[in-house]
Amino acid sequence: MRIVSLSVSTQSNRLLNLLRLQSLKHFSPSRHLSLQSNLHQYHEPSITQAVELLQTPENNWDLDQLRSILYSDSENSSPKRFFHIARRLDSSAKALKFFDYVRENSKCPEDLPLLSSVFQAVLELASREPSWEKKVFQLYISSQEQNVPLTINAATLLLGCLGRAGMKEELLIVFKALDPDCKNTHVCNRLVTVLFNLGDVGEALHVLDEMLEPNSISSPNDTTVDVVFSKILRRDRPGRRFKDEEIVGLVSKFSEQGVFPDTFKLTQLITNFCRDGKINRAWDVLENVIKSGGYVAVASCNALLTGLGRSNDFKKMNQLMAIMNDKDIKPDVITYAILINRLCKSWRVDEAMEVFDKMSGEVGKYTVEPDVVIYNSLIDGLCKVGRQEEGLKLMEQMRSQNFCAPNTVTYNCLIDGFNKVGEIERSLELFDQMKKDAVPPSVITLNTLVDGMCRHGRINSAFQLFNEMQKDGVKGNAVTYTTLITAYCGVNNINKAMELFDQMLSSRCSTDAIVYYSLINGLSLAGRMDDASMVVSKLKEAGFGMDVVSYNVLISGFCKKNKLEKAHEMLKEMEEVNIKPDTVTYNTLISHFSKTGSLGIAHKLLKKMLKEGLLPTVVTYGTLIHGYCLNDNIEEAMNIFRSMTSALEVPPNTVIYNILIDSLYKRNEVEKLLSLMNDMQIKGVKPNTTTYNALFKCLRENNLLNKAFEFMDQMVEQACNPDYITMEVLTEWLSAVGQVDKLRKFLQGYEVSVQEKEKYSE
DNA sequence: GTAGGGTTAG
Numbered sequence: 001m002r003i004v005s006l007s008v009s010t011q012s013n014r015l016l017n018l019l020r021l022q023s024l025k026h027f028s029p030s031r032h033l034s035l036q037s038n039l040h041q042y043h044e045p046s047i048t049q050a051v052e053l054l055q056t057p058e059n060n061w062d063l064d065q066l067r068s069i070l071y072s073d074s075e076n077s078s079p080k081r082f083f084h085i086a087r088r089l090d091s092s093a094k095a096l097k098f099f100d101y102v103r104e105n106s107k108c109p110e111d112l113p114l115l116s117s118v119f120q121a122v123l124e125l126a127s128r129e130p131s132w133e134k135k136v137f138q139l140y141i142s143s144q145e146q147n148v149p150l151t152i153n154a155a156t157l158l159l160g161c162l163g164r165a166g167m168k169e170e171l172l173i174v175f176k177a178l179d180p181d182c183k184n185t186h187v188c189n190r191l192v193t194v195l196f197n198l199g200d201v202g203e204a205l206h207v208l209d210e211m212l213e214p215n216s217i218s219s220p221n222d223t224t225v226d227v228v229f230s231k232i233l234r235r236d237r238p239g240r241r242f243k244d245e246e247i248v249g250l251v252s253k254f255s256e257q258g259v260f261p262d263t264f265k266l267t268q269l270i271t272n273f274c275r276d277g278k279i280n281r282a283w284d285v286l287e288n289v290i291k292s293g294g295y296v297a298v299a300s301c302n303a304l305l306t307g308l309g310r311s312n313d314f315k316k317m318n319q320l321m322a323i324m325n326d327k328d329i330k331p332d333v334i335t336y337a338i339l340i341n342r343l344c345k346s347w348r349v350d351e352a353m354e355v356f357d358k359m360s361g362e363v364g365k366y367t368v369e370p371d372v373v374i375y376n377s378l379i380d381g382l383c384k385v386g387r388q389e390e391g392l393k394l395m396e397q398m399r400s401q402n403f404c405a406p407n408t409v410t411y412n413c414l415i416d417g418f419n420k421v422g423e424i425e426r427s428l429e430l431f432d433q434m435k436k437d438a439v440p441p442s443v444i445t446l447n448t449l450v451d452g453m454c455r456h457g458r459i460n461s462a463f464q465l466f467n468e469m470q471k472d473g474v475k476g477n478a479v480t481y482t483t484l485i486t487a488y489c490g491v492n493n494i495n496k497a498m499e500l501f502d503q504m505l506s507s508r509c510s511t512d513a514i515v516y517y518s519l520i521n522g523l524s525l526a527g528r529m530d531d532a533s534m535v536v537s538k539l540k541e542a543g544f545g546m547d548v549v550s551y552n553v554l555i556s557g558f559c560k561k562n563k564l565e566k567a568h569e570m571l572k573e574m575e576e577v578n579i580k581p582d583t584v585t586y587n588t589l590i591s592h593f594s595k596t597g598s599l600g601i602a603h604k605l606l607k608k609m610l611k612e613g614l615l616p617t618v619v620t621y622g623t624l625i626h627g628y629c630l631n632d633n634i635e636e637a638m639n640i641f642r643s644m645t646s647a648l649e650v651p652p653n654t655v656i657y658n659i660l661i662d663s664l665y666k667r668n669e670v671e672k673l674l675s676l677m678n679d680m681q682i683k684g685v686k687p688n689t690t691t692y693n694a695l696f697k698c699l700r701e702n703n704l705l706n707k708a709f710e711f712m713d714q715m716v717e718q719a720c721n722p723d724y725i726t727m728e729v730l731t732e733w734l735s736a737v738g739q740v741d742k743l744r745k746f747l748q749g750y751e752v753s754v755q756e757k758e759k760y761s762e
Numbered sequence: 763g764t765a766g767g768g769t770t771a772g
Contacts, residue, residue, distance in 0.1 A: 341763070376763040412764040447765040482766040518767045525769090552769040587770040594771090622771030658772045690772060 047081065051088045058097050071105070079117035086121030092129055092139075095122040103146065112148065119143050120154035127157060133165035140174060155182055156190045163194030171195075172203070181217065188218040189227060196231040199239030204231075205246065212253045220259050228254075229265040233272070244273075244281050252288045260294035267300045274307025282307055283316070290327060298324070302334045309342035317342070337374050344381025352381055372398070376409045383417025388426075391417055408434075408442050415445065419452025427452055441469070447479045454487035462487070478504070478512045485515065489522025497522055498531065505538070513544040520550050524557030529566070532557060545577065552584045559592040567592075583609070587619045594627020602627060618650050622659060629663035637663065652683070658690045665698040673698050674707070686718060693725045700733045708733075709742060716749035 050069045053062060071077050082102065086095045099118045106114055119139075126135045140158055143150070150158065155178055162171040175183070175191055188211050195204035208228065211218045228250060232242050247269065254260065261269065266289060273282035286304050290296050301324050308317045317339065324331065336359050343352035356378060359368050375398050382391040391414055398404045411434045418426040427449060434441060446469050453462035463484060466476055481504040488497040501519050504511065516539040523532035532554060536546065551574050558567040567589075574581060586609040593602040602624060606616065621644045628637035641660060644650045657680050664673040677695060680687055687695075692715050699708045712730075715722070722730070734743045 337763080344763095373763050378763095380763065407763095409764050416764070442764085444765045449765095451765065477765095479766040486767060512766095514767055521767065521769070547768090549768050554769090556769065582769095584768095584770045589770095591771060617770085619771050624771090626771055653771095655772045660772095662772070688772095694772095 046076070047085055047088075050085045054085070054089055054094060054098050061101075066101075067105070077114065079113045082114050083117035083121050086118045087124060089121075089125065092122050092126035092135065095125050096139075115146075115148045116151045116154070119148055120151045120157070123154050123157055127161050132161065133167070136161045136165075137167065137170050144177065149179055150182065152182060152184065152186060155187050159187065159190045159194055163197055166198065168198055168200065171198075183218055185211070185218045185221050185224065189221070189223050192224065193227050196227065196237065196239065199237070201231075201239040201242065208250070212257065219257055220254055222259060222262075225254055225259050225261050226265070229261045229269065233265060233268050244278060248281055248284045248288070251285045255288045255292035255294060258292070258294075260289050260292070263295070263297040263299060266296070267303045270300055270303040270307070274303065274310070277311075279304075279307045279311055279313070279316075290323065296327070296329060298329050298332050298335060301329055302332070302338060305335065305338045309338055312342070312346060314342070314346075331368065333368050333371050333374070336368060336370070337377065340374055340381075341377040344377050344384070347381075347385055349378070349381045349385055349387065352378060370401075370404070372404055372407055372410070375404065376407075376413060379410060380413040380417075383413055383420070386421060388414065388417040388421065388423075406437070406439065408439055408445065411439055412442070412444050412448055415452070416448045419448065419455070422456055424452050424456055424458065441474055443474055443477050443480070446474050446476060447483060450480055451483050454483055459484070459487045459491065459493075476509065478510055478515050481509070481511075482515045482518050485522065486518045489519070489526070492526065494522065494526050494528060494531075501535070511542060513539065513547070516542070516544060517547070517550050521553050524553045527557065527561060529554075529557050529561055529563065546573075546579070548574075548579050548582050548585070551579065552582075552588060555585060556588045559588060564592075580612070583614050583617055583620070586614060587617070587623055590620060591623035591626070594623050595630060597627075597631055599624075599627055599631065616650070618644075618653055618656065621650060621652075622656050625656060626659045629659055634660075634663055634667065634669075652685065654680075654685055654688055654691065657685060657687070658694065661691055662694045665694045665701075668698065668701055670698050670702045670704070677711075686720075687715075688720055689723050689726060692720060693723070693729065696726065696729045696733075700729060705737065705739070712742070712746045713749075716746065721750065722746075 046069050050066065053066055053069070069076070070082075086098050089095045089098065095118070099115065099122055102111075102114055102118055123136060123139055126132055126139055129135065136158060140150075155174070158174055159171060162168075162174065171191070171194060175187075178187065188207060192204045192207050192211075195201075195207065208220075208224075210216060211220050211224065231237055232247055232250075235241060251261070251269070260266070266285070269285055270282040273279065273285065282304050286296065286300060289300075301320060304320060305317055308314075308320065321331070321339075323329075324335075336355060339355050340352045343349070343355065356370065356374065359370055359374075375394060379391040379394050382388070382394070395406050395410055395414065398406050398410065411430055415427045415430050418424070418430065431441070431445070431449060434445070446466065450462045450466055453459070453465065466480060466484065470476060481500055485497045485500050488494070488500065497519060501515070504515065516535055520532050520535050520539070523529070523535065536550075536554070539546065551570055555567045555570050558564070558570065571581065571585075574585075586605055590602045590605050590609075593599070593605065606620065606624070609616065609620075621640060625637045625640050628634065628640065637660065641652065641656065645652060657676060661673055661676055664670075664676065673695065677687070677691075680691075692711065695711060696708060699705075699711070708730075730743055730746070734740055
C-alpha cells in the first residue's frame with residue numbers, strides 16, 4: 001500500500017522522492033533496494049500470489065507452491081522481489097516467519113543479500129507497530145546473532161528509530177557495529193541528524209569530523225550541510241549551542257570538499273553573526289564560500305554589508321563591493337540602499353549621491369532602478385545636514401519616476417528637516433500638501449510636528465494639533481506624550497505635564513520607561529520630589545525599571561531638598577537592583593557635601609569614587625572648588641585648581657574659572673582675579689556673560705575704569721552678549737562717572753551682530 | 763527609510 005502511495009505525486013511525495021534520488025548517488029548498488037525503479041514489476045501476479053500465501057497461518061502454507069514462486073528461476077529470487085513480498089505482509093511477525101523460511105531455504109553466504117532485504121522489510125513493518133521501540137532493537141540483536149548484515153536502508157531506519165526512542169547508547173552500538181562500507185554518507189547523515197535531535201552536539205561533531213576526513217566514504221553532501229546548518233540556525237533546539245569557531249570551521253571544511261550552505265542558510269548565518277556584533281566571523285564565513293567557488297547570492301553579501309554598515313566599516317564595505325565585482329555578483333537595489341543609507345547616516349551625503357548616480361548605467365536609464373527607500377534615505381540625509389531644498393527637489397524627481405511616489409516617510413523626513421532649521425511654517429505647509437497628495441500621515445508625522453512646535457515655543461499649538469489629529473484617527477503614542485510632557489516641564493508647567501501623564505495612563509496608549517523618566521526628571525528639577533516618587537512607583541507597577549540617570553536625577557533632587565535619608569534610600573535601592581553609581585552620582589553627592597561644608601565627607605566620596613575605578617571629571621573638581629570657595633578657603637580651592645591641570649590633565653573650563661572669579665570678586669581680590677582672566681586667555685578658555693559680570697562688578701568696586709573699557713571691547717569682539725546684570729552694573733557705574741557714551745558705543749557693537757543673528761534664524 | 767528623555771559644578 002505504501003509503495004502505491006509513494007507514487008502518488010503529491011508535493012510532499014515528490015519531495016521525498018527527490019531526497020531519495022539524491023541519496024541514491026551514494027548507495028552501493030548491490031545493497032540498495034530502489035523503490036523507484038520498475039515499480040510495476042512488483043505488482044505482478046506472482047508476487048501477489050506469494051503475499052497471499054504468506055498471509056495465511058504458517059502451518060497452512062503451501063510449501064510447494066511457495067517454493068515454485070520464489071525459487072523457480074534465479075531471476076525470481078532477487079533481493080528486490082523478496083523485499084517487496086515481505087513488505088506487503090500485514091505484520092512484522094508474518095514477515096519474520098517469512099524471514100525464517102528464507103533462512104532455512106537459503107545457502108550461505110550467497111543468499112545473505114536475500115536475508116538482509118527481507119530483514120529490512122521486517123524492520124520497516126515493526127517500526128510502525130505498537131511498542132516499536134523495544135521490538136526494533138530486539139530484531140537488530142537477533143539479526144546480528146544470525147550474522148545477517150543490515151542493508152543501508154535498514155541501518156538508516158534503525159538509527160532513526162533508536163533516536164526517536166531516545167536510546168542513545170543503543171544508537172552508538174548499532175553505528176559502531178555497522179560494516180565499514182555501510183557507513184556511507186546517507187547513514188552518517190541520519191546519525192548526525194539523530195544526534196542533533198537528541199541534543200548531543202559533541203558526538204555529532206565527532207561523526208562530522210570523520211565524514212570530513214580525506215577519502216572518507218561518507219564525505220558530506222548537500223543533505224549534510226543542510227542538517228548541520230539547520231541545527232546551527234535553530235537555537236531553540238536541544239543541546240548546547242555551537243561555538244563561533246566551530247561554525248566557521250565547519251563552513252571552511254565543507255567548502256574545501258565542495259559543499260556549501262544554500263543561499264538562505266548562508267545569509268542567515270551571516271545575519272546572526274552580524275547581529276551578535278561578530279562581523280569578522282560573518283566575513284570569514286562568506287569569504288570561505290567565495291574562495292572555494294561556492295555559489296554566493298547577492299542577498300548573502302547584502303547581509304554582510306548591513307553588518308559592516310552598522311559598525312561604520314566603510315573600508316570593509318568597499319572591499320566587499322570589490323570582491324562582488326570580481327566574482328560577478330551583481331548589486332541589487334538592496335545593496336545600493338544599504339550603501340546610501342550608511343553614507344547618509346555618517347553625514348556623507350555627497351558620496352551617497354554619487355552612489356545614487358552610479359545606479360544609473362546608460363544615460364537616463366537605471367541599471368538598477370532606485371526605490372522609495374533609497375530616495376527617502378537620501379532626503380533624510382540631505383535634511384540632516386541642512387540641505388532641505390535639495391531634499392524637496394529629490395521629492396519632485398520621485399514624482400517623475402514610475403512607482404516611486406513620495407510616501408509618508410518622505411514627508412516625515414522633510415517635515416523634520418524644516419523643523420530642525422526652525423521653519424515650522426514650511427513643515428505645516430508640507431503637512432497640508434500631504435493631505436492634498438492623499439499621503440496618509442502617521443503617528444511619526446504627528447510626533448515630528450509636535451516636536452518641532454514644542455522646540456520653538458509653540459507648545460499649546462502642538463497640543464492642539466495632537467488633539468485634532470487624534471480626532472482624525474492618528475492616535476498619539478508614548479513618544480507623543482514624552483515630547484509634550486518634556487516641553488511642559490521645560491516651561492515649568494508641571495500641572496499640565498502631570499495632566500498629560502494621567503491622560504496617557506487612562507487612555508489605552510502604549511507606554512514605555514522613557515515617558516516615566518521624562519516626567520521624573522521634570523518633577524525632580526522642579527523640586528516636586530513627592531510627585532517624582534509617586535511616578536517612580538507607577539513606573540515600577542507598570543513593570544519598568546529605573547536606570548542610573550533617573551536615580552541620579554532623584555538623588556540630586558533629594559539633596560537639594562536636604563532630604564539626605566531619601567537620597568541614601570535611592571543609593572541602597574541602586575545596590576539592590578545592581579545599578580552601579582556612576583561619575584554623575586558621585587559628583588552629585590560630592591557637590592552636596594561640599595556645599596554644606598562637609599568637605600571631609602566630600603573627600604571620602606572622592607576616594608571611594610577612585611577606588612571604584614571612576615575618574616574625576618571637570619565637574620568633580622568644580623564641585624570641590626566651589627565647596628572650598630563657599631567655605632572661605634580660596635587657597636585650598638586654588639590648590640585643587642592647580643592640581644587638576646598639572647597632575648591629572650583635566651583641563652579647566654569656563655565654569656571652573658567662573659567659580660573662582662566670583663569668589664575672588666566677593667573677597668575683592670582684584671589682582672588675583674585679573675591674573676585669572678589672563679590665565680583664561682592663555683589656556684584658550686572663553687569667558688562668558690557670567691565671567692564678565694563678576695569681572696565688571698569687581699572692577700567697579702576698585703574703580704578701574706580703563707580696565708573695564710578694555711574688557712568691554714573684548715566682550716564685543718568675542719560676541720559675548722550682555723544680560724540684564726551686565727547692563728545694570730555698567731549703566732549704574734558709567735552714568736555715575738559720566739561715561740554714558742562708552743556704554744552707547746558698547747551696545748552699538750552688538751547691533752550688527754544681533755541683526756546678523758536674526759538674519760540667520762530667518 | 764522617519765519620531766521621544768538624559769542626570770552632576772557657575
